[in-house]
Each structure stands twice: as structure tokens, then as C-alpha cells.
Amino acid sequence: MKQYKDLISTVLEQGSWQDNRTGIRTLSVPGAMMRFDMNDGFPAVTTKKLAFKSVVGELCAFLRASRSAADFRALGCKVWDQNANENQQWLANPHRTGTDDLGPVYGVQWRQWPGYKVLEAAAAAQIADAERNGFRQVAPLVEDGVQKVLMYKAIDQLRECLDTIVNNPSSRRILFHGWNPAVLDQVALPACHLLYQFIPNATTREISLCLYVRSNDIGLGTPFNIAEGAALLHLVARLTGYKPRWFSYFIGDAHIYENHMEMVQEQLKREPLPLPQLIINSRVPSFAETGKYEPEWLEKIEPSDFTLAGYQHHAPLTAPMAV
Numbered sequence: 001m002k003q004y005k006d007l008i009s010t011v012l013e014q015g016s017w018q019d020n021r022t023g024i025r026t027l028s029v030p031g032a033m034m035r036f037d038m039n040d041g042f043p044a045v046t047t048k049k050l051a052f053k054s055v056v057g058e059l060c061a062f063l064r065a066s067r068s069a070a071d072f073r074a075l076g077c078k079v080w081d082q083n084a085n086e087n088q089q090w091l092a093n094p095h096r097t098g099t100d101d102l103g104p105v106y107g108v109q110w111r112q113w114p115g116y117k118v119l120e121a122a123a124a125a126q127i128a129d130a131e132r133n134g135f136r137q138v139a140p141l142v143e144d145g146v147q148k149v150l151m152y153k154a155i156d157q158l159r160e161c162l163d164t165i166v167n168n169p170s171s172r173r174i175l176f177h178g179w180n181p182a183v184l185d186q187v188a189l190p191a192c193h194l195l196y197q198f199i200p201n202a203t204t205r206e207i208s209l210c211l212y213v214r215s216n217d218i219g220l221g222t223p224f225n226i227a228e229g230a231a232l233l234h235l236v237a238r239l240t241g242y243k244p245r246w247f248s249y250f251i252g253d254a255h256i257y258e259n260h261m262e263m264v265q266e267q268l269k270r271e272p273l274p275l276p277q278l279i280i281n282s283r284v285p286s287f288a289e290t291g292k293y294e295p296e297w298l299e300k301i302e303p304s305d306f307t308l309a310g311y312q313h314h315a316p317l318t319a320p321m322a323v
Contacts, residue, residue: 001045001272003034004222008264011218011256018255021089022322026255033251036230038244041275043230044308045223047267049316054079055227056306062107063158063298069100076303079224082323083188095186103187109178111298113155121147161198162295165207165240166287169200179214192216193225196232200242205288207242209233214252219260219319222251231306234278239297241287263319276311 015027036043044050057077066072069084083090084100095103104112117135119126127137127149135151142148157176164174175198178191195212211229216222230247237244256264284305285294 024322025258028255032254034249036247042278046273046313047270049313056303065107065111090188110158115153115155117151169202174198206245208246210248212250216251218256260319263317270314273312276308279307281305
């Protein structure tokens with residue numbers, strides 16, 4: 001994980017102090033990226049212990065479109081507890097439904113993006129086409145004196161990505177988004193890792209992933225998000241018959257919180273160790289071996305289906321999360 005250490009050094013050397021919503025200053029740089037070859041091993045941070053069980057627990061909760069911190073906890077991930085129950089802005093939000101509610105965060109947008117169409121009531125061909133694509137009429141309305149219909153569909157962006165990888169791998173539109181402007185006022189935390197693009201190579205049977213993160217806490221968030229994105233790439237590859245290859249990780253605002261300085265500086269003193277391998281349980285079907293496409297495993301996957309083999313790491317390091 002030399003790239004991660006290099007990123008820490010870059011922020012420490014080139015960053016400028018910035019104020020933000022949490023009240024804890026950050027040392028920040030605009031624009032950063034890392035690129036990992038999955039042939040070299042799984043990109044788990046080795047200069048401290050990675051909370052891998054929490055990583056895959058969160059991923060499973062996202063895949064199930066969970067919106068309750070209780071669901072995340074049940075899967076072994078407690079990182080959402082504070083955002084659900086201690087974030088004062090969220091506690092005062094009228095959209096919060098009660099204890100542990102997070103609103104329609106990440107996974108809800110991944111698997112149930114609320115899609116709407118407003119069509120003229122007289123546009124029979126357009127309405128019929130929308131219905132063929134899974135939209136249903138939910139209400140009549142009048143707009144500028146014209147009779148119209150409101151149509152709705154919960155869009156499973158991630159499933160559509162897998163379908164396209166299998167059926168049209170040359171497409172350059174295999175992506176899903178977590179940034180939904182219509183619901184930003186209804187979530188405990190707007191998406192940080194927000195744009196995922198899969199790039200299959202049908203010739204080599206390799207698949208790569210590009211991930212854009214608008215804002216990344218280098219001390220705590222970056223190692224967690226890298227591991228989660230890489231695990232998702234491995235899972236999608238398994239379910240679609242490809243081998244995971246390149247994982248490119250782009251950051252908009254790369255920052256280190258002021259109270260994380262001791263933690264990241266300690267990591268710079270530590271030498272990276274050999275990378276582990278990610279093992280996915282044999283109960284999860286491999287399309288390459290079975291020839292059977294089973295995307296429903298996106299919801300069936302369990303945290304225990306992921307194992308890091310040969311994971312060596314330095315001693316754990318902790319720091320408070322800014323909320």
C-alpha cells in the first residue's frame with residue numbers, strides 16, 4: 001500500500017487548512033488518485049489493521065438497500081451509529097423517522113433509485129414505452145394547463161450494470177450513481193463514494209472498476225472505501241464471469257482531520273507488508289464455472305462469504321470519526 005502512504009505524504013506536504021461542517025479542521029488537497037492491480041493482491045491497508053468485517057458488513061447492507069443503522073450493526077458494521085443517532089443536523093431533520101434511521105442512503109440509491117417521468121396524458125406511445133420499461137402510472141396531474149401523468153419506477157442501478165456486463169460488455173455506460181439531488185435533504189449523510197463505473201474486457205475476460213469519491217477522510221475513510229470497492233469488484237466479477245483487474249480510485253477533496261495527524265504520521269513510519277488475497281466462499285456461484293447467470297446473489301451475499309487470506313498488518317490505530 002505504498003500508494004496510500006504517498007497520498008498521506010502529499011496531503012501533509014501540499015495541503016492547506018480548511019474549515020468544514022464537522023467543526024474539526026482538515027488539511028486538504030484537491031484531486032488525488034490511486035490505481036490498484038488486483039493481480040498484485042487485495043488492496044487492504046497493512047500499515048494498520050483494516051476493520052475488514054465492518055467493510056464487508058457495510059457492503060452487504062448496501063447491497064440489500066438498508067436504511068437503518070440497526071441493519072448495518074446486524075451485519076457487523078457499526079460505523080453508521082453516530083450518523084444515525086448523534087448527528088445533530090440529522091436528529092433535527094423532519095425526514096428522520098426515528099432511532100437508527102439513516103434515510104435513503106447509498107444502497108437505496110444503488111438498488112432502488114426513485115425514477116419518475118411526467119408525460120402528457122395524450123402521449124399514448126410514450127406512456128406505453130415507459131410501461132414496457134417497468135414504469136407505472138401513479139397519479140394524474142395538470143402542468144401548465146396540460147393533462148399529464150406521473151409515472152414511477154424503482155431503478156436497480158447495480159443489477160442493470162450486471163445485466164449489461166453479461167449482455168453488452170462493450171458498453172461504456174456501465175455505471176451507477178449514489179448522488180441523488182432529489183433526496184439530499186432526506187439522508188443522514190450525502191454519498192461520499194458516489195460514482196462507480198465497471199469496464200469489462202470481453203477479450204481478456206477481465207473487468208475493472210473506476211470509483212469517484214467526492215470527499216475522503218484519508219485517515220479512516222480511504223482504507224475502508226478502497227477495500228469495499230475492491231470487494232464489490234471481486235463480487236461483480238464472480239457473478240458475471242470475469243476476473244477482477246484494475247481498480248482506479250479518484251478523490252475530489254482528499255483530507256486529513258486535525259485530530260488524525262498522529263495516526264497518519266505513525267503509518268508513515270511503518271513499512272507496507274505483502275498484500276493478502278480475497279477469497280469468496282465457494283457457495284457463491286461463479287458464472288465462469290457454472291455458465292449460469294445468478295445476479296440474485298447480490299442480495300444473498302453474507303459478510304462471512306468474504307475472507308482475507310494471508311493478511312499481515314501492523315498494530316491497530318484508532319482515531320475519532322468526525323460527524
